[in-house]
Amino acid sequence: MAEFLMPSLGADMAAGTLHEWCVKPGDSVKRGDVIAEVETDKGVIDVEIWEDGVIDKLLVEPGTEVTVGAVMAHIHAAGEAAPPAESAPPVEKVKPPQVMEEEPHPADHRPLVSPEPATNGKRLRVSPLARKRAAELGVDLATLKGSGPGGAISMEDVEAAVTKAQPAAAERARISPVARKMAADLGVDPSTLAGTGPRGTISKVDIERAATGQATAKAPEPPAPAPPPPKPAAEPPAKKAPVDFQSGMRRAIAAAMAKSNREIPHYYLETHIDMTRALDWLEAENLKRSIKDRILPVVLLVKATAKALAAVPQLNGFWVDDELQMSEAIHIGFAVALRQGGLVTPAIHHADLKSLDELMADVRDVIMRTRAGRLRSSDLMDSTVTLTNLGDMGVEKVFGVIYPPQVALVGFGKVMEQPWAQNGMLGIRRVVIATVAGDHRATDGRTGGQFLDVLNRQLQEVETL
Amino acid sequence: MTTAVAFEEQIKATIAETLGMIAPEADLENLDPDADMRKVLDIDSFDFLNFLIGLNEALGVDIPEADYGKLVSQNDLIAYLQARM
Numbered sequence: 001m002a003e004f005l006m007p008s009l010g011a012d013m014a015a016g017t018l019h020e021w022c023v024k025p026g027d028s029v030k031r032g033d034v035i036a037e038v039e040t041d042k043g044v045i046d047v048e049i050w051e052d053g054v055i056d057k058l059l060v061e062p063g064t065e066v067t068v069g070a071v072m073a074h075i076h077a078a079g080e081a082a083p084p085a086e087s088a089p090p091v092e093k094v095k096p097p098q099v100m101e102e103e104p105h106p107a108d109h110r111p112l113v114s115p116e117p118a119t120n121g122k123r124l125r126v127s128p129l130a131r132k133r134a135a136e137l138g139v140d141l142a143t144l145k146g147s148g149p150g151g152a153i154s155m156e157d158v159e160a161a162v163t164k165a166q167p168a169a170a171e172r173a174r175i176s177p178v179a180r181k182m183a184a185d186l187g188v189d190p191s192t193l194a195g196t197g198p199r200g201t202i203s204k205v206d207i208e209r210a211a212t213g214q215a216t217a218k219a220p221e222p223p224a225p226a227p228p229p230p231k232p233a234a235e236p237p238a239k240k241a242p243v244d245f246q247s248g249m250r251r252a253i254a255a256a257m258a259k260s261n262r263e264i265p266h267y268y269l270e271t272h273i274d275m276t277r278a279l280d281w282l283e284a285e286n287l288k289r290s291i292k293d294r295i296l297p298v299v300l301l302v303k304a305t306a307k308a309l310a311a312v313p314q315l316n317g318f319w320v321d322d323e324l325q326m327s328e329a330i331h332i333g334f335a336v337a338l339r340q341g342g343l344v345t346p347a348i349h350h351a352d353l354k355s356l357d358e359l360m361a362d363v364r365d366v367i368m369r370t371r372a373g374r375l376r377s378s379d380l381m382d383s384t385v386t387l388t389n390l391g392d393m394g395v396e397k398v399f400g401v402i403y404p405p406q407v408a409l410v411g412f413g414k415v416m417e418q419p420w421a422q423n424g425m426l427g428i429r430r431v432v433i434a435t436v437a438g439d440h441r442a443t444d445g446r447t448g449g450q451f452l453d454v455l456n457r458q459l460q461e462v463e464t465l
Numbered sequence: 466m467t468t469a470v471a472f473e474e475q476i477k478a479t480i481a482e483t484l485g486m487i488a489p490e491a492d493l494e495n496l497d498p499d500a501d502m503r504k505v506l507d508i509d510s511f512d513f514l515n516f517l518i519g520l521n522e523a524l525g526v527d528i529p530e531a532d533y534g535k536l537v538s539q540n541d542l543i544a545y546l547q548a549r550m
Contacts, residue, residue, distance in 0.1 A: 287529065292521075294530060297510075298511075392509040
């Protein structure tokens with residue numbers, strides 16, 4: 001029997017709110033499967049499981065805030081015999097939101113069932129998930145026939161009842177975290193809206209429109225390009241919601257960065273790197289490719305950083321218990337700014353071992369999922385270093401603040417044409433300023449200098465990246 | 466003449482639709498057609514590449530990387546696409 005715990009999705013996370021279970025007791029799961037959605041300051045995160053097995057029991061109700069490290073579910077190994085079912089009467093449960101207490105039968109693997117007094121005098125057996133779902137969907141439990149053990153009503157029964165009644169409402173609406181928060185604040189029911197975002201995602205514009213009485217009714221035809229939101233003379237009430245979402249993320253960033261500046265004695269180094277050869281090579285390479293397969297210059301920087309970290313591993317790892325713990329794996333936390341404000345650094349795993357094409361696919365994947373609010377727990381759990389590229393903003397040089405417990409942040413500015421003297425000759429070259437912010441407890445400037453030197457060499461030998 | 470106008474409208478609509486996917490909050494109606502789109506709409510190089518991929522898929526126009534620098538404003542883009550469709 002194994003326990004599934006609330007993961008730490010970053011040093012700044014103390015707790016997360018279970019948004020939804022993606023599995024039910026009895027489901028087989030494989031390592032890497034998403035089993036729950038957890039709402040954090042970084043949006044709704046798909047949480048993966050790290051072992052194979054069968055879901056035994058879900059211990060937490062959706063809507064409950066769970067501290068990092070708390071047990072959320074029991075799992076038994078695929079080969080392990082399932083604990084015997086018992087016909088003991090179901091245990092009374094307190095109402096959510098609460099972390100459900102341990103049952104007196106730890107080996108009990110029946111679906112969670114709790115009694116419900118029904119109007120006709122009989123007791124309805126309803127799983128807590130089904131009860132929650134029924135409340136959300138406005139289904140009267142007394143009208144349902146349960147298909148679970150002992151006639152218990154499961155979540156499937158509730159959803160099936162709704163699907164029969166009105167197929168559209170049972171579809172799971174895709175909704176951005178900002179929009180979800182805004183909907184809750186403004187009392188808008190997202191399930192009644194048609195999203196105008198990519199793949200029908202409900203965006204904050206849709207919620208704003210709904211709140212100001214301009215709801216787009218769910219329509220079968222594809223929505224027209226969204227007209228700009230109305231600009232009433234008075235400040236619309238919707239303005240407050242994004243501030244709330246951002247303030248959550250702001251607080252998380254504030255806590256992590258304050259800890260960084262309080263505890264980490266930073267040192268900063270910079271070097272100017274001639275990118276001309278690397279960019280010429282990339283342009284020739286991209287010329288051979290269709291637009292969809294082109295590689296962005298930042299991918300060269302990701303790969304060169306990863307290879308330089310492999311050569312200078314002291315910058316790749318964590319400062320834990322007054323000690324540097326170097327990491328063999330190189331997972332680059334790639335800083336992605338959100339359009340609505342805030343910053344997330346999802347991991348590009350094993351960046352040193354991947355080809356440029358694979359890294360481009362990874363960069364695309366993490367940016368898209370970060371911006372769509374579809375991050376997975378593995379994106380946020382294990383970055384060993386952070387890379388910040390602010391060149392697109394016109395920034396020339398980045399002075400990084402290390403994300404604890406990491407020990408370095410690598411920064412890149414924009415590519416600039418600059419006069420460049422070499423071997424007694426003066427020319428114009430395309431130059432980028434690379435910086436490293438290092439944790440002086442873990443390493444000294446010499447280590448950071450070695451890193452920048454190797455980084456430079458990698459970018460001069462671009463064919464070997 | 467009417468066809469040319471209709472053509473331009475079609476390109477504009479495609480640009481609006483593709484940009485809408487990337488910057489859903491953008492106010493395209495009031496976007497100055499000669500302004501630097503990437504600066505005004507806060508579009509980074511990743512978003513810009515996706516924008517061009519979207520245009521390529523919708524209109525079938527191939528845009529070599531060497532031409533990216535010519536595509537600053539909405540009017541630049543319309544002229545560029547019109548010449549190649």
